[in-house]
Amino acid sequence: MTLTTDAAATPAAETRQPILQARNLVKTYGRVVGLDGVSLDLYPGEVLAIIGDNGAGKSTLIKCLTGAEVADEGEILLDGKPVHFKRPQDAHLAGIETVYQTLAVSPALDVASNLFLGREERRKGILGSVFRMVDKKGMRKKARQQLADLGITTLQDVTVPVENLSGGQRQAVAVARAAAFGSKVVVLDEPTAALGVRESNQVLQLVKNLRDRGIPVILISHNMPHVFEVADRIHIQRLGKCATTITPQSHSMTDAVAIMTGARKA
Amino acid sequence: MSQSTQQVPATTGPHDLAEEFLDRTTPLSRLRNVLHRYPALSPAIVLVFAVIVFGLLNERFLNPANLSLITQQVAVVGTLAIAQTLIILTAGIDLSVGAVMVLAMMITAQVTVQTGIPAILGLLLGLVVGLAAGAFNGFLVTKLRLPPFIVTLGTLNIFLALTLLYTAGATVRGGDMPDLLTWSGTTFNIGGVNFTTGVLMMLVLYFVIAFILNNTSWGRHVYAVGDDKEAARLAGIRVNRVLMSVYLAAGAILAIGAWIQIGRSNAASPNASGDLNLDSITAVVIGGTSLFGGRGTVWGTLLGALIVGVFRNGLSLAGLDVLWQTFAVGVLIIVAVSVDQWIRKVRK
Numbered sequence: 001m002t003l004t005t006d007a008a009a010t011p012a013a014e015t016r017q018p019i020l021q022a023r024n025l026v027k028t029y030g031r032v033v034g035l036d037g038v039s040l041d042l043y044p045g046e047v048l049a050i051i052g053d054n055g056a057g058k059s060t061l062i063k064c065l066t067g068a069e070v071a072d073e074g075e076i077l078l079d080g081k082p083v084h085f086k087r088p089q090d091a092h093l094a095g096i097e098t099v100y101q102t103l104a105v106s107p108a109l110d111v112a113s114n115l116f117l118g119r120e121e122r123r124k125g126i127l128g129s130v131f132r133m134v135d136k137k138g139m140r141k142k143a144r145q146q147l148a149d150l151g152i153t154t155l156q157d158v159t160v161p162v163e164n165l166s167g168g169q170r171q172a173v174a175v176a177r178a179a180a181f182g183s184k185v186v187v188l189d190e191p192t193a194a195l196g197v198r199e200s201n202q203v204l205q206l207v208k209n210l211r212d213r214g215i216p217v218i219l220i221s222h223n224m225p226h227v228f229e230v231a232d233r234i235h236i237q238r239l240g241k242c243a244t245t246i247t248p249q250s251h252s253m254t255d256a257v258a259i260m261t262g263a264r265k266a
Numbered sequence: 267m268s269q270s271t272q273q274v275p276a277t278t279g280p281h282d283l284a285e286e287f288l289d290r291t292t293p294l295s296r297l298r299n300v301l302h303r304y305p306a307l308s309p310a311i312v313l314v315f316a317v318i319v320f321g322l323l324n325e326r327f328l329n330p331a332n333l334s335l336i337t338q339q340v341a342v343v344g345t346l347a348i349a350q351t352l353i354i355l356t357a358g359i360d361l362s363v364g365a366v367m368v369l370a371m372m373i374t375a376q377v378t379v380q381t382g383i384p385a386i387l388g389l390l391l392g393l394v395v396g397l398a399a400g401a402f403n404g405f406l407v408t409k410l411r412l413p414p415f416i417v418t419l420g421t422l423n424i425f426l427a428l429t430l431l432y433t434a435g436a437t438v439r440g441g442d443m444p445d446l447l448t449w450s451g452t453t454f455n456i457g458g459v460n461f462t463t464g465v466l467m468m469l470v471l472y473f474v475i476a477f478i479l480n481n482t483s484w485g486r487h488v489y490a491v492g493d494d495k496e497a498a499r500l501a502g503i504r505v506n507r508v509l510m511s512v513y514l515a516a517g518a519i520l521a522i523g524a525w526i527q528i529g530r531s532n533a534a535s536p537n538a539s540g541d542l543n544l545d546s547i548t549a550v551v552i553g554g555t556s557l558f559g560g561r562g563t564v565w566g567t568l569l570g571a572l573i574v575g576v577f578r579n580g581l582s583l584a585g586l587d588v589l590w591q592t593f594a595v596g597v598l599i600i601v602a603v604s605v606d607q608w609i610r611k612v613r614k
Contacts, residue, residue, distance in 0.1 A: 088500070089502060092502060100500060104494075104496065104497040104500035104501055105494075105497055106489070106490045106493045106494050106497050106498060106501070106560070107493055107494060107560075108489065108493045108560040108561050109486070109489060109490060109493065113486060117486070117490055117498070117501040117502075117503070118487075118490075118498075118501040118502035118503045119502070120483040120486060122483075131477075131481070132481075132482045132483070132484075133481040133482065134481060134482060134483055134486070136481075161302075161303075177501075
């Protein structure tokens with residue numbers, strides 16, 4: 001039933017090709033079944049939220065999709081082609097960017113350096129090829145552009161060290177980095193968990209901006225109001241399986257929690 | 267972070283007050299932000315201040331010959347401190363820099379003198395020894411995942427023992443060596459001040475390493491690894507590869523330090539390492555580089571090495587006991603680290 005509800009939930013599903021697909025993923029840890037045949041489709045320009053109780057398999061599912069774990073069975077398709085991620089770097093190179101809960105930013109480096117960390121751009125000509133000089137000016141300019149494109153207005157100065165920023169601003173830097181460099185999919189793991197009300201709203205707005213730019217987002221969250229505010233579809237994990245996929249229009253928050261906890265059949 | 271934008275006024279009142287409080291800048295906090303941004307600034311202020319004070323205390327201090335002497339006294343420890351800076355930037359520490367330098371120096375000097383190979387081959391041999399020692403330290407840190415403090419405490423003893431076993435404690439005199447080996451001790455005159463080639467070599471190394479740290483991806487990765495290893499890994503940086511390259515670079519720099527040391531003392535003595543291991547750390551720390559990694563510059567380290575040199579020289583010209591020099595260096599270290607801690611307490 002998991003597959004049929006997907007189609008029902010998204011009217012345009014038949015006409016559009018999913019960017020990311022997971023087919024019957026199974027992952028076991030010894031005798032513990034983390035994932036018990038989970039499938040998932042992510043379409044261009046949508047926010048897919050994944051919710052579920054603790055131990056429902058949210059994290060395992062995300063880890064398999066981002067290369068942090070390798071599924072025992074099942075397959076993952078990116079743009080319709082099967083992919084095999086053995087480590088996070090593989091998913092990263094394929095265009096799946098993950099923003100981790102622990103915010104992988106380097107505190108002492110400035111905003112622009114963080115956006116380009118690990119993929120610095122070199123200067124043109126002999127300065128870049130022989131002297132290996134990085135293009136600081138160019139990277140700052142692009143960083144400013146990137147932040148403006150994403151509607152991040154709280155970060156004016158890209159030369160500020162990240163440690164001088166607030167939690168929401170750091171989150172914005174992490175998200176901006178994930179969204180940069182032509183990534184195909186952005187995965188956000190509990191992006192609002194550590195933030196205050198105002199900062200959470202900024203991050204949610206950022207998620208919407210990402211979607212508006214056509215970048216699909218997978219959002220893992222415990223926060224139902226946040227999920228219902230930004231998600232186009234909601235994948236509910238329960239006991240290692242996908243209980244159902246709903247939309248904020250088709251179900252209420254109470255329904256979602258009821259399905260998540262097993263109080264109600266999907 | 268202006269709060270002038272139209273928020274819902276009534277409910278956000280207390281919130282805004284809190285933010286205003288956090289944003290409040292005092293002259294002291296502004297100073298802290300500036301020092302935080304330019305870590306080499308505080309040692310620069312200390313150095314200028316020290317030069318002025320010692321110059322006023324004794325007119326011989328600013329004498330060109332005396333200034334030249336200070337640079338020569340600083341050349342070896344200043345070079346070792348470059349290697350030390352690289353390693354401390356990755357949140358490591360290297361207690362074995364002096365030992366590696368002496369091992370490379372003794373092998374260079376003794377092999378060259380005993381076998382009569384060209385001096386350039388002797389120097390290359392020293393480079394290989396430095397790289398091998400760096401690779402060994404790097405291997406233990408990255409592959410066996412041992413803390414750098416423990417690794418280098420062990421290799422400090424190992425390298426010192428190897429040096430003494432190999433040389434049987436014998437010194438090689440400069441007069442017995444080919445000219446190239448002692449070339450680093452030759453002097454030349456710029457504007458009335460004598461410099462040695464060794465001092466020049468040290469300065470060139472500072473320029474090269476500062477350029478690399480500031481302008482290349484590798485340089486940024488060194489900072490990122492020291493700052494937050496896990497964040498660097500998740501950003502796609504190969505942390506172990508960066509660490510290994512840092513230990514190798516340090517080994518190569520130490521081999522150059524060995525050459526400078528031969529010129530400085532016009533001899534190669536197996537007991538030359540003395541206090542160099544710890545003095546290099548002193549220069550780095552006084553230079554504003556954080557022992558927690560990810561923060562600092564090699565220019566700060568040069569200033570730190572010069573500060574130590576100026577203090578020792580100035581206090582000795584003022585006629586103070588050599589022990590008071592050591593006392594002053596101890597005070598400097600503690601003040602420098604206190605300032606670093608205070609600077610790091612910027613608004614989170």
